[in-house]
Each structure stands twice: as C-alpha cells, then as structure tokens.
Amino acid sequence: MQSSAKYLTRKGWYQTAIIAIIGGTYILGSWVLNFDNLSGLMAVPRAFGWLGINFQPTAKSVEYLPKIWQKLMQTVLLAISSTVVAAIISIFVALIGSKVTGINGFVQLIVRGIASFFRNIPLVAWSMILLFSFKQSDFTGFLALLLMSIGFLIRAFMEIIEDEASETMLALKATGASYFQVIFQAVLPQILPSVLSWILYMIENNVRDATLVGILTGTGIGFIFDLYYKSFRFDAAGMTVLSIIIVVIGLELISNQIRKVIL
Amino acid sequence: MLEVKNLDKSYQKDHPALTNISFSVKPGTFVAIIGPSGAGKTTILRSLNQLIKDDNGEILLDGSNIRSANKAQLRKYRRQIGMVFQNYNLVERLTVIENVLHGRLGYKSTLAGVFGRYTQAEKEEAMSLLKKVGLEDFALQRCSELSGGQKQRVGIARSLIQHPKVILCDEPIASLDPASAQTVMQLLKDLTEEYNLICVANLHQINMAKKYADQIIGIRKGQLVFDEAADLLSEDILRTLYDQDITKELE
Numbered sequence: 001m002q003s004s005a006k007y008l009t010r011k012g013w014y015q016t017a018i019i020a021i022i023g024g025t026y027i028l029g030s031w032v033l034n035f036d037n038l039s040g041l042m043a044v045p046r047a048f049g050w051l052g053i054n055f056q057p058t059a060k061s062v063e064y065l066p067k068i069w070q071k072l073m074q075t076v077l078l079a080i081s082s083t084v085v086a087a088i089i090s091i092f093v094a095l096i097g098s099k100v101t102g103i104n105g106f107v108q109l110i111v112r113g114i115a116s117f118f119r120n121i122p123l124v125a126w127s128m129i130l131l132f133s134f135k136q137s138d139f140t141g142f143l144a145l146l147l148m149s150i151g152f153l154i155r156a157f158m159e160i161i162e163d164e165a166s167e168t169m170l171a172l173k174a175t176g177a178s179y180f181q182v183i184f185q186a187v188l189p190q191i192l193p194s195v196l197s198w199i200l201y202m203i204e205n206n207v208r209d210a211t212l213v214g215i216l217t218g219t220g221i222g223f224i225f226d227l228y229y230k231s232f233r234f235d236a237a238g239m240t241v242l243s244i245i246i247v248v249i250g251l252e253l254i255s256n257q258i259r260k261v262i263l
Numbered sequence: 264m265l266e267v268k269n270l271d272k273s274y275q276k277d278h279p280a281l282t283n284i285s286f287s288v289k290p291g292t293f294v295a296i297i298g299p300s301g302a303g304k305t306t307i308l309r310s311l312n313q314l315i316k317d318d319n320g321e322i323l324l325d326g327s328n329i330r331s332a333n334k335a336q337l338r339k340y341r342r343q344i345g346m347v348f349q350n351y352n353l354v355e356r357l358t359v360i361e362n363v364l365h366g367r368l369g370y371k372s373t374l375a376g377v378f379g380r381y382t383q384a385e386k387e388e389a390m391s392l393l394k395k396v397g398l399e400d401f402a403l404q405r406c407s408e409l410s411g412g413q414k415q416r417v418g419i420a421r422s423l424i425q426h427p428k429v430i431l432c433d434e435p436i437a438s439l440d441p442a443s444a445q446t447v448m449q450l451l452k453d454l455t456e457e458y459n460l461i462c463v464a465n466l467h468q469i470n471m472a473k474k475y476a477d478q479i480i481g482i483r484k485g486q487l488v489f490d491e492a493a494d495l496l497s498e499d500i501l502r503t504l505y506d507q508d509i510t511k512e513l514e
C-alpha cells in the first residue's frame with residue numbers, strides 16, 4: 001500500500017518534470033533562434049489568407065485538369081506498384097526474420113537491422129541518393145518508395161506474425177506438419193487480414209509521399225505542381241493540390257470499405 | 264503404452280521445472296495431471312510431443328523412444344499424438360472442415376499439404392468426425408463464428424483425424440462455461456474408450472479430474488507426488504499438493 005502510493009507520487013513528479021523539460025526546451029529554442037512567438041502566430045491567418053486568394057482555382061484552371069489528372073494517376077499507380085512489390089518482398093523477409101517462424105537468431109538480427117536501416121533513412125534522402133544512380137525518372141521514385149515501404153512493412157509483418165500466428169503455428173507443428181505446410185496452411189491465412197490492412201495503409205501513405213518524391217525526381221504530380229508553382233501559375237497549382245486532396249480522401253474511403261469487408 | 268522415465272527439464276540453470284518424472288499410461292486410459300500453477304504441467308505435456316526439448320530421460324511410445332528421434336522421425340511420432348489447447352489454436356479465418364483437415368498434414372507430402380489438397384476419403388472422414396463431435400451442420404462455417412465449446416470440439420476433431428494413439432490436452436476446459444466443459448470432458452472420455460486412446464489432460468478442476476479421469480497424476484514444484492487410480496485421490500494428498508485445504512473442490 002505504502003509503496004504504491006509512493007510510486008504514484010513519484011510518477012506524478014516524473015510527469016511534471018517531463019512537461020517542464022519540453023516547455024523549457026521550446027522557450028530556449030525560440031530564444032536561441034530569435035523566434036518571435038507572437039508574430040509567428042499572427043502570420044498563420046495571413047498565410048492562409050494569401051493561400052486562399054492566390055491558390056484559388058479559377059474557371060480557367062479547369063483546362064489544366066486533363067494534364068493534372070493524367071499525372072495524378074501516374075503517381076497513384078507508382079504508389080500502388082511500389083507498395084505491392086514491397087509487400088511481396090517484405091512478407092518473405094518477415095517470415096524468415098520473425099521470432100516464431102524465423103530461421104535462427106542470427107538471421108532475425110540481420111532482418112531487424114535491415115528493416116530499421118531502410119526505415120530510418122528519410123524518404124527525401126533516399127530520393128537524393130538514388131537520383132545519382134538513376135537520374136530523374138519514375139524508377140527513382142519507385143525505388144525510393146519501395147525501400148522505405150520495405151522498411152516499414154517488414155517490421156509490421158513480423159509483429160503481426162508474432163502476435164497472431166504463434167498459437168495456430170504451434171498447433172499445426174504438433175500435428176506433424178512440415179515447416180512449409182505450417183506457413184501456408186496456418187500462418188499466411190491467419191495473418192492475411194492484418195497484412196492487407198497494412199498494405200492499404202501503406203498505399204494511402206505512399207500516394208502522399210509520391211507527390212513529394214515527384215518534386216525531387218521530376219515526375220508525376222509532384223513535378224507538375226512544382227512547374228506551375230515556379231512559373232507563378234498559382235491557380236493551376238491550387239487545382240493540383242485540390243485534385244491530390246480529393247484523390248487521397250477517395251483512396252482512404254475505398255480502403256476503409258475494403259477493410260470492412262475483409263476484417 | 265506411453266512410458267515416461269526420469270524426465271528432467273530446466274529452463275534456467277539451477278531452476279529445475281521438472282525433476283525425475285516417471286509414469287506410464289495404458290491405452291484406453293484417461294489421465295488427468297493436476298497441480299498448482301507453475302508446477303510444470305504444461306512442460307510435461309509439451310515434452311511428450313517434443314514441442315519443448317527436455318534435458319534428460321526417456322519418452323517411450325509403444326516401446327520406441329521419441330526423444331532420440333531425428334526431424335523426419337519426430338514428424339511421424341507427432342502425427343500419432345494429437346494436441347488440444349486451452350485457446351483452441353484454430354485458424355480462425357478458415358472454415359471448420361479446413362481446420363479439421365489440418366490434422367492430416369503430417370501424413371501428406373509437403374506440396375499437397377502446402378496447397379491443401381486432401382483426398383475424398385479424408386474429406387469424408389472429416390465430415391464423419393464432425394458428426395461425432397456434434398458439429399456436422401457447421402462444416403462450412405468460419406471458426407471465428409463459433410462459441411468456445413464448439414471451437415474446442417473442432418480442435419478435438421482435428422486431433423482425432425490424425426488417428427492418434429495419444430491425445431494431449433492442456434487445460435482443455437479452462438476457457439469454457441460449466442455446461443460446455445462437461446460436454447467436452449464427456450466427449451474426451453468417450454473417445455478414449457471408443458478408440459482405445461491414451462488421453463492426458465492438464466486440469467485445474469479437481470472435481471472434473473475425479474469425475475472423468477481413470478488415473479490421476481499430481482505434480483508439485485516439478486516433482487511427481489501422486490500417480491494412482493482416480494478414486495485413490497484423498498484429502499491428504501490434495502493438501503500436500505496445493506499446500507492448503509480445498510475440501511470444497513471435492514464435492
């Protein structure tokens with residue numbers, strides 16, 4: 001009793017301390033950077049005002065639509081294809097790297113290392129690195145998204161396998177089933193819904209990221225946004241942003257529907 | 264005949280989970296293993312089909328030692344030993360009959376098993392076993408849609424289709440309501456007689472053990488303290504086994 005009361009008091013102190021540290025860091029940071037909080041805050045509505053006026057698509061911007069639409073589809077397809085390829089690679093790697101289906105401790109360590117390496121290099125850095133070898137092309141964007149997605153999906157799939165498949169796996173092992181029989185008859189069917197759900201999430205995410213990558217690699221929707229923006233055709237750039245938002249929301253609605261059916 | 268001789272196991276050095284466990288079970292016998300939590304019941308059961316590698320001893324099934332089997336031989340032994348789990352351990356997304364057929368995987372070539380190709384005879388047997396456990400109308404239902412008691416009966420059918428000599432049950436009724444628990448225990452007892460099986464069940468319910476088991480094995484701190492016919496289980500023994508009075512449990 002005594003010690004649990006003590007524990008709770010101590011926890012309260014920890015929380016206060018953490019909040020104080022975060023607050024202190026912020027204040028120190030603004031002071032070092034000469035950041036004027038008040039005028040920073042005031043600038044936000046002005047920025048939105050400027051956006052609202054300049055980025056408003058006009059009747060004339062509708063003529064950009066076919067071009068925007070074509071590039072947008074290109075980007076969506078890029079995101080989907082990179083995610084699907086990443087998922088296929090990741091599922092195999094996750095199977096040999098997870099604690100329950102893995103080959104051995106050494107392989108598990110390597111797989112974890114690779115996944116975290118791919119995951120922790122920022123997407124923009126991947127794009128820049130790959131630009132050297134593959135120049136400005138769709139393939140560069142594809143690869144950057146692929147590597148990033150592999151990093152995330154390996155980790156996610158390993159956790160799904162460990163959480164959801166270990167019990168059924170044990171049951172089939174006990175019947176005398178071989179490794180591959182257990183994988184195909186128990187593990188894969190068991191984890192399928194969660195895996196699909198992660199793939200859908202990754203596709204949504206990659207559509208957004210593909211836009212950014214496109215600015216760097218000079219392809220897809222990112223490229224034409226960049227083009228319109230730098231040539232001061234703000235209305236067309238606004239139209240591009242609007243289209244992106246619509247497509248992203250649309251994709252999210254579709255994947256929510258799919259999730260409802262499969263789960 | 265299942266014989267366990269001088270079985271030892273420790274997960275960590277100097278912390279033995281099992282010490283010198285020996286017992287034997289004749290076909291057609293329902294054995295209950297009882298004992299407090301952490302006594303080592305699950306460890307014994309999983310050693311019997313080598314899901315856990317024990318350290319020392321012998322496990323003989325009809326005279327041949329399972330412990331010294333290589334990988335391929337172990338598969339052959341395992342398919343003669345069915346296993347039933349507390350949490351059923353079914354593939355929830357698959358249908359009832361698919362889960363039952365999983366019990367045949369140990370007999371199939373890797374490829375046939377991977378693609379789930381079963382013979383007509385196997386499918387018919389699965390159906391007749393489902394009838395036996397009272398689930399013939401559920402064959403094409405997903406397991407996730409079943410109740411706990413029904414899932415456990417699917418698990419039992421899955422072990423029966425292995426044509427086992429032994430069925431191991433780790434707390435088969437711990438997640439079930441009293442009525443389903445009675446059904447499952449009665450089913451296990453009937454099957455033991457009908458197929459002349461060795462059925463080994465870890466149980467926490469002493470009254471259930473007394474009611475259904477022929478033989479009772481008591482484990483305490485990794486040691487065997489009792490191994491007799493079920494009606495010889497006395498108050499005194501229970502007191503040493505659980506370190507306290509549990510008179511009420513016996514009624």
Ligand SMILES: Nc1ncnc2c1ncn2[C@@H]1O[C@H](COP(=O)(O)OP(=O)(O)OP(=O)(O)O)[C@@H](O)[C@H]1O
Binds near residue numbers: 280304
């Ligand atoms: N994987 C493991 N690693 C380390 N120690 C373990 C492991 N599994 C079991 N043990 C230990 O071995 C001992 C026996 O455990 P076991 O699971 O066999 O007990 P049990 O009789 O089945 O208990 P319960 O009735 O709670 O299921 C316990 O002390 C437990 O802490």
Ligand SMILES: [Mg+2]
Binds near residue numbers: 304305306433465
């Ligand atoms: Mg246990």
